Amino acid sequence: MPSGEGADQTSPHRHSHVRHPARHERSRAVIQVAVHAGAIVPLSWLTVDALTGGLTANPIQAITTRTGTAALVCLVLSLAVTPLSGIGRQAWMVPLRRPLGLYAFFYASLHMATFAGLDYGLDWRLIWNTVLEKRYIVAGTGAFVSMLPLALTSTRGWQRRLGPRWRKLHRLAYLAAILAVIHFLWLVKADIRQPLAYGVGVAALLALRLPVVRGRLRSW
Numbered sequence: 001m002p003s004g005e006g007a008d009q010t011s012p013h014r015h016s017h018v019r020h021p022a023r024h025e026r027s028r029a030v031i032q033v034a035v036h037a038g039a040i041v042p043l044s045w046l047t048v049d050a051l052t053g054g055l056t057a058n059p060i061q062a063i064t065t066r067t068g069t070a071a072l073v074c075l076v077l078s079l080a081v082t083p084l085s086g087i088g089r090q091a092w093m094v095p096l097r098r099p100l101g102l103y104a105f106f107y108a109s110l111h112m113a114t115f116a117g118l119d120y121g122l123d124w125r126l127i128w129n130t131v132l133e134k135r136y137i138v139a140g141t142g143a144f145v146s147m148l149p150l151a152l153t154s155t156r157g158w159q160r161r162l163g164p165r166w167r168k169l170h171r172l173a174y175l176a177a178i179l180a181v182i183h184f185l186w187l188v189k190a191d192i193r194q195p196l197a198y199g200v201g202v203a204a205l206l207a208l209r210l211p212v213v214r215g216r217l218r219s220w
Ligand code: HEM
Pocket: 061, 064, 065, 066, 067, 068, 069, 071, 072, 075, 104, 108, 111, 112, 115, 137, 140, 141, 142, 143, 144, 180, 183, 184, 187
């Protein structure tokens, strides 16, 4: 038995997943199901409200803001997986990154389609003029365009094909999150608390990727 192994037997938590592998498998499966279920809630709720007339006096704005919020929450959660799994030594969390990223892209696509389709009736000249006029739409478009290659290359095939370039490409997620927060910040008139809270969250998650911060946290 390698040295120090004995010592391990005395700390009940250290290898509890070895002692109860089935229980750990179950809790991981439960968390994965919970993540998928949680990500589908905004869409289900929106559908129920749409079918029962619960989308306020301005349904298009309600759909736009709710799909935008769902996109931003999923994007921030997908960015939280890597630092949390690293600091908490929970490597099993890493596979949650892809579905969360794809849900973020799904909601951002719904969000953009609501804007271009429902709100602007696919009048591309009008949309273009609005993009030129409203800087928050420029930031939103930038966020969406940054997410596009991530969604397109989210398969294992692309991960193999791109090799180390895949990790570099997927750093675009940082830019997408920063632009989405700026998009939100620029569109709110007075109360900037919500976009600011998202901004602090994104800044913390990016800071956690800095080796010095990660090293300090791990040793702590
Ligand atoms: C082409 C891209 C985009 C366009 C044209 C767009 C357009 C809009 C518009 C018009 C609103 C304001 C709705 C209103 O209050 O009337 C909005 C809000 C919002 N958008 Fe976007 N957006 C885009 C991309 C994104 C992306 C990629 C994200 C997130 C990843 C996002 C997140 C949000 C959020 C969080 C809000 C505010 C929701 C609230 O007020 O609670 N948007 N967007």
